[in-house]
Amino acid sequence: MTPAWLAVxxxxxxxxxxxxxxxxxxxxxxxxxxGGEVSLASESPDEVVVACGSAVxxxxxxxxxxxxxxxxxxxxxxxxxxxxxxxxERPDGSSPEPVAxxxxxxxxxxxxxxxxGGGGRGAPAGPGPGPAETGEAADPLAALLDLxxxxxxxxxxxxxxxxxVERLPSVLLAGVTEEGNGITDACELAIDGARLTISWPxxxxxxxxxxxAPAGYGGMVVAGRSTAADQAAARLEAVVRVFxxxxxxxxxxxxxxxxxxxxxxxxxRAGLEEASAVVGHVVxxxxxxxxxxxxxxxxxxxxxxxxxxxxxxxxxxLVAAGLVDGLASRDDDVTEADALGALAEAWALAAALRDAPxxxxxxxxxxxxxxxRGTTADVEDERPGRLVxxxxxxxxxxxxxxxxxxxxxxxxxxxxxxxxAARPSGADPAFRRDVDLPMLWGASVASVCAGPFTLExxxxxxxGSLSVTARTRRVGGERFDVEELxxxxxxxxxxxxxxxxGFGRAARRVRLVMVRETGAVGVEEVRREVxxxxxxxxxxxxxxRVAVDQERSVEALLSVVASxxxxxxxxxxxxxGGGADEPVGIFxxxxxxxxxxxxxxxxxxxxxxxxxTAMRRLTARIAALRKASTTTHVAExxxxxxxxxxxxxxxxxxxxxxxxxxxxxxxWQHEALTTRQRLAGDLGMATVERSVADLLSDxxxxxxxxxxxxxxxxxxxxxx
Numbered sequence: 008m009t010p011a012w013l014a015v016x017x018x019x020x021x022x023x024x025x026x027x028x029x030x031x032x033x034x035x036x037x038x039x040x041x042g043g044e045v046s047l048a049s050e051s052p053d054e055v056v057v058a059c060g061s062a063v064x065x066x067x068x069x070x071x072x073x074x075x076x077x078x079x080x081x082x083x084x085x086x087x088x089x090x091x092x093x094x095x096e097r098p099d100g101s102s103p104e105p106v107a108x109x110x111x112x113x114x115x116x117x118x119x120x121x122x123x124g125g126g127g128r129g130a131p132a133g134p135g136p137g138p139a140e141t142g143e144a145a146d147p148l149a150a151l152l153d154l155x156x157x158x159x160x161x162x163x164x165x166x167x168x169x170x171x172v173e174r175l176p177s178v179l180l181a182g183v184t185e186e187g188n189g190i191t192d193a194c195e196l197a198i199d200g201a202r203l204t205i206s207w208p209x210x211x212x213x214x215x216x217x218x219x220a221p222a223g224y225g226g227m228v229v230a231g232r233s234t235a236a237d238q239a240a241a242r243l244e245a246v247v248r249v250f251x252x253x254x255x256x257x258x259x260x261x262x263x264x265x266x267x268x269x270x271x272x273x274x275x276r277a278g279l280e281e282a283s284a285v286v287g288h289v290v291x292x293x294x295x296x297x298x299x300x301x302x303x304x305x306x307x308x309x310x311x312x313x314x315x316x317x318x319x320x321x322x323x324x325l326v327a328a329g330l331v332d333g334l335a336s337r338d339d340d341v342t343e344a345d346a347l348g349a350l351a352e353a354w355a356l357a358a359a360l361r362d363a364p365x366x367x368x369x370x371x372x373x374x375x376x377x378x379x380r381g382t383t384a385d386v387e388d389e390r391p392g393r394l395v396x397x398x399x400x401x402x403x404x405x406x407x408x409x410x411x412x413x414x415x416x417x418x419x420x421x422x423x424x425x426x427x428a429a430r431p432s433g434a435d436p437a438f439r440r441d442v443d444l445p446m447l448w449g450a451s452v453a454s455v456c457a458g459p460f461t462l463e464x465x466x467x468x469x470x471g472s473l474s475v476t477a478r479t480r481r482v483g484g485e486r487f488d489v490e491e492l493x494x495x496x497x498x499x500x501x502x503x504x505x506x507x508x509g510f511g512r513a514a515r516r517v518r519l520v521m522v523r524e525t526g527a528v529g530v531e532e533v534r535r536e537v538x539x540x541x542x543x544x545x546x547x548x549x550x551x552r553v554a555v556d557q558e559r560s561v562e563a564l565l566s567v568v569a570s571x572x573x574x575x576x577x578x579x580x581x582x583x584g585g586g587a588d589e590p591v592g593i594f595x596x597x598x599x600x601x602x603x604x605x606x607x608x609x610x611x612x613x614x615x616x617x618x619x620t621a622m623r624r625l626t627a628r629i630a631a632l633r634k635a636s637t638t639t640h641v642a643e644x645x646x647x648x649x650x651x652x653x654x655x656x657x658x659x660x661x662x663x664x665x666x667x668x669x670x671x672x673x674x675w676q677h678e679a680l681t682t683r684q685r686l687a688g689d690l691g692m693a694t695v696e697r698s699v700a701d702l703l704s705d706x707x708x709x710x711x712x713x714x715x716x717x718x719x720x721x722x723x724x725x726x727x
Contacts (some may be wrong), residue, residue, distance in 0.1 A: 009051050009097070014070040015226065016094035018219035020069055024091060026217045026230040027071050028083040033207070036089035045093045057090040064090035070219065070226030091610055109187060147203035148196065150220040151249055156258045159246055166237040168263055169316065171247060182251050188396055189254035196249070205245040217243035256283070264537035271360065271368070274315040279357045282308045282320055286354045287708050294334055294343040297539025302332035319373030323353040329407050329432065344658070344668035350665075351715035358713075391473065392419020395459045395487075395495065397519060398578040398592020399606040401440050401559075407432025411440075411609060413447060413455065414517060414578065415593065416495045423499070423517060426473040440559070442609055449477035456604045459485040487602035492576050492594065496521045516581040517591075520549055522574045528565060530555075530628050536587065537561050537629060539568070541577060552587035555632050559608060564590065565626065566613035567605060572596055607696075649690055650725050654718045657683040657699055661715045670706050677703065695721055 022071050024033050039045055039059060048056040048063060055066045062078040064086050070090045076084050160168050172180070182190045194207040206215040215230040227245065229238045250257045258264075265272050271279070285308040309324035327349040333341030360371050394415040403409045410429025417424045428446040430438045438444070442453040448462065460483035466474035473479075496519040526540035526548075536552040543549060553560050567574075578592035593605045660676045672680070680703050687696040698717040702710045 009050060010055065010068075010544040013055060013066070013094055013097070015068065015070050015219070015221040016066070016091055018200055018221045019091060019095060019228075020200065022199070022204070023202050023217045023219060023228060024071070024088055026215065026228045027091075028085075028088050028198060030384065032083065032085045032088045035085040036092055039085065039089040040092050055094065057093055059086040059089045062086040066090060066094055070222035072222075072226050072228060099493075147198060147201055147218055147220040148249070150223070151203060151218050152253060153257060154224055154246060156250075157260070159243060160260050160263075162224060163239050163243040165260075165262070166236060167243050168260065170236075170240040171244045172263060175244065175247065178252050179248070183247060183255070183257035186256045187254050190251045193251040194245070194248040194722065197253070205249055207248055214241055214244075216241055218245070226320075238658070272315065275317055276361070278308075278312045278315040278317055278320070279360055281311055282317075282324060283354060283357045286324075286350050286357075286712070288349070289706050290333065290350055290665055290712060291668060293666060294331070294346050295666045297331060297335050297651060299332070299335050302328045302335060305331060317360070317372055320353065320356050322373070323349065323356055325408070325431070326404060327353050329404070344662040347662055347715055348667035348719050351712045351719065354712045383408060391417050391424055391462060391465055391467075393459055393461050394418070394424060395491065395603060396456045396592075397517075398580075398604070399456060399592050400580070400607045401608040402559065409438070411446060411452065413452075414580070416499070418459075418491075421498060424473055426475050428475045429447040440609060441609065445477075447475050448479045448481045450481050452609060454483070455481060457485060457605070458487055459491075487594065487604065489575060489602065492519065492602075493521055495519050496576065518579050520577045522576055522580055525568070525574050528568050528625060530625065530632065532632055535632060537564065539564060539590065541574070549577075549579065549588060551577065551590045552606070553589060554587075555629050557608070559612075561629060563605075563610060563612050567593060567595070567607070570595075570613045575602060639717050648725065649686070650692070650721055653683050653687050653690065653692065653695060654722045657695075657714070658718050659720075661702070661711060665715065666712050670708070670711075672703070672706055692721070 019027070021033060024036075026539070044060045046058050047236065048058040050056070053067065057064045057066060059076075062076050062084075064074060064076045067073050070085075071087065073086045073089065076086045076090075078084055078086055120609050133645050163171075179190060179193055182193075194205050197204040197206075201220040203218040203220070204215060205218065208214075212529050214503070217228040217230065218224075219226055220226075224242065224246065227242045229241045247257055262272050262274070285304050289297065289305065290621075292301070305324050305328035309321045309328060312318075312324060313321040330341050330346040330349050334343065334346050335502050343375075356371065360368070363371055395418055396413060396415045399411055399415070401409075401411045408429055408431050410427055412425055412427045415424045415426070416422075426447060428438075442456075445451055447455045460481050461479040463482060465479050466476055468474055499517060499519045520541060521544040522541050523544050524542040524547075526542070529538045531538055531552075535555045537555060539551045539553075541549050541551060553564055555561060573596040574593060575596060576594040577590050579588045580591045581588050590607060593607065595605055598602045656679050658680055660672075663676070664670070664672075680699050684696055684699040685701065687699060695717055698710075700716045702714045
C-alpha cells in the first residue's frame with residue numbers, strides 16, 4: 008500500500024524542483040519519466056524505493072531534500088528529480104501517466120531556469136518539525152507561521168542558529184522579540200498553491216528558499232549551490248524573516264539568548280575552567296619534563312572550547328599544543344620559552360573571559376566574520392574601498408596550521424588590510440602552496456594579485472581583517488600604477504602595521520620601498536640568512552633577509568635576481584620581536600612595460616632565468632648551510648630601551664621557573680626580580696611591577712603564567 012506521506016511530493020511543482028536542482032536536471036528527468044525508465048521497486052510505511060534506469064532512489068516523508076540516490080553524483084541528480092516527478096503523479100497509489108517532453112504541466116523551459124549550474128542539494132535536512140497534514144490543501148504561509156521557534160532552532164542546530172543571529176540586521180533581531188507591526192522589507196514572499204518562495208538580498212545575489220506546506224520545515228529547499236551548513240542557516244533565516252515580516256514574535260534558545268546578552272553560558276564557563284586547569288597542570292610538571300600526552304590533553308581542551316563557541320581560546324590552545332608537542336619530541340626549533348609564552352596567553356585569555364564586561368566578550372570569544380550589523384553609515388565606514396595588493400605570504404604556525412595572508416592597501420581609508428586563508432593541522436590536503444588555487448573570494452591568488460580590485464558584499468572579521476569567503480565577489484581588471492605605488496610608499500612608514508597586538512595577534516611592521524637599484528645576493532652564515540641589499544629612491548640602503556630554512560622563498564628570490572628584470576618596489580615586513588626585514592612582495596617590470604607582483608613565498612620559481620647558471624655556487628653554499636647540524640646565534644648590540652631592560656631579565660627568570668617546574672626562587676633569581684620590580688616602579692609600569700611583586704612573594708604556577716603573559720605583552724607593545 009502506498010504510504011500517505013507520498014502526497015508530500017505533490018506540493019513540489021516544477022519551480023520547486025528547479026530550486027532543488029536546475030532546469031537542465033528537470034528536463035532530463037522528464038525524458039527519463041517519458042521513456043518509462045522510472046518505476047516502483049518497493050514500498051513500506053517508512054520508505055519508497057524507485058528504480059530510475061540503473062540507479063535506485065530512496066524517498067521518505069521529508070520530501071526531495073532528504074532523497075538519496077545510488078549513483079555517484081554528488082548532491083541532487085536527475086534520478087532524484089525523476090523520482091520526485093514520479094511520486095508527484097501518484098499520491099493516491101495510482102500509476103502515473105507518462106509525461107510528454109513538451110513543457111506541459113508548467114514545465115520550466117531550458118532558458119527559464121532561475122538557478123544555473125549543477126544541483127547542490129544532497130544533504131538531509133535532519134530531524135525537525137514534521138510534515139503538515141496532507142488531507143486538505145494547506146496555506147503555505149499559515150503552515151510556516153504554525154512552526155514553533157524551539158522546534159525550528161532544534162532542527163537547525165546550534166551552529167546554524169549562531170550564524171543566523173550573527174548575520175541578521177540589528178533592526179530585524181529587535182523586531183522579532185515581541186508581537187507587533189511587521190517589517191515589510193524583511194523578505195519577499197511569493198505564494199503559488201502549496202509553495203511559498205521566500206527571498207531576500209544578501210549582499211550579492213539574493214537568497215531564495217522554497218517552503219512546501221505538506222513537507223514542513225524539513226522539506227525546505229535552498230536554491231543554488233551551497234554547503235549543508237549554509238543550507239541549514241538559510242532555512243532558519245528564511246523562517247525568522249517571515250516571522251518578522253508578519254509581526255510574529257520569535258524566541259531563541261536560552262543559550263543563545265545568554266550569548267546575545269553578553270554573558271557566558273554555563274558550558275562556556277566550564278570550558279574556561281577546563282582550559283585553565285589543563286594549562287596549569289602542564290606548566291606544573293615543568294616544560295622540560297613533558298611527555299607526549301601533554302599535547303593531547305591540550306588538544307582535548309581546545310576541542311571542548313570549540314564546541315562551546317570559544318573560538319579564539321580554541322586557536323590559542325592548539326598553538327600551545329603544537330609547541331608542547333615539539334618540546335616532547337625534542338624539536339630543536341622549539342624552546343621552553345616559546346611554549347610557556349603560548350600557554351600563558353591561553354591561560355590569560357581564559358582569565359580575561361571569566362571577568363570580562365559584556366561589551367568585550369565578542370572580541371575575546373572570537374566571533375565569526377560579520378557583514379555589518381549597525382546603521383548604514385556604520386557599514387559603509389567598515390566596508391573596504393579600492394584595494395591594491397602588495398604581497399602574499401605563505402606561513403606555517405606552531406600548531407601545524409598552514410595558510411597564506413594577503414596584504415593590501417585600502418586606498419579609500421588609507422590603511423593596510425589583510426586577508427588570510429588557512430587550514431588546521433592535517434586538514435584539507437588539497438589546500439597547498441599554489442597561486443592557481445581559488446583561495447581568496449573564490450578566485451586564484453594569481454588573479455587577485457594581478458592588479459587593484461574592489462569587493463562586493465565584503466565580510467569583516469572581528470580583528471579587522473577581511474574574510475575570504477566565496478560569498479564575497481572580487482571585481483578587478485585594473486593594472487598597477489607606479490605613481491600610485493609611490494603614494495602608498497609615502498603613506499606606509501615604519502609605524503604602519505598589519506594589525507594590533509592582542510590575544511592570538513601580533514602586529515607586523517610593513518613598509519613599501521621604492522627601489523632605485525639592487526645589490527648582489529649574499530649569505531650570512533652566522534645568522535643563517537640570505538641577504539639582498541636594495542637601494543631606495545631616497546638613497547637609503549635596506550638589507551632584506553630570508554632565512555635559509557625557507558627553501559621555497561630563497562629559491563624564488565634567487566630566481567628573481569637571476570631573471571634580471573627591473574625591480575620597481577618591494578613590500579617589506581618585519582616580524583615582532585626584532586625580526587629581520589623580509590621581502591613579501593616584489594613589483595617587477597614585465598615584457599610590456601607594465602608591473603607584475605611577485606611574492607617569493609607563493610609565486611612559482613623562474614626556472615628559465617637567464618642568470619641562473621651564475622647562481623649555482625651561491626645555491627650550493629645555501630644548501631650546505633641548510634644541512635648544517637648546528638646553529639650559532641650571535642647577539643648584535645642593540646639600543647635597549649628601559650622597557651626591554653625591565654622585561655627581558657625578568658622573562659629569563661620566569662622561563663626558567665616554567666621549564667624546571669620548580670616553585671622556589673634561587674638567590675640570583677630573587678635579586679634579578681627585585682631589581683626589575685624597582686625599575687618598573689620607577690618607570691610607572693604599574694601592571695608589570697605588580698606581576699613581578701606577586702611572583703616574588705609567592706612563585707605559584709598561576710603567578711608564573713600571569714608574569715609571563717604581562718612581560719611578554721609589554722615587550723610586544725614595544726615591537727620587540
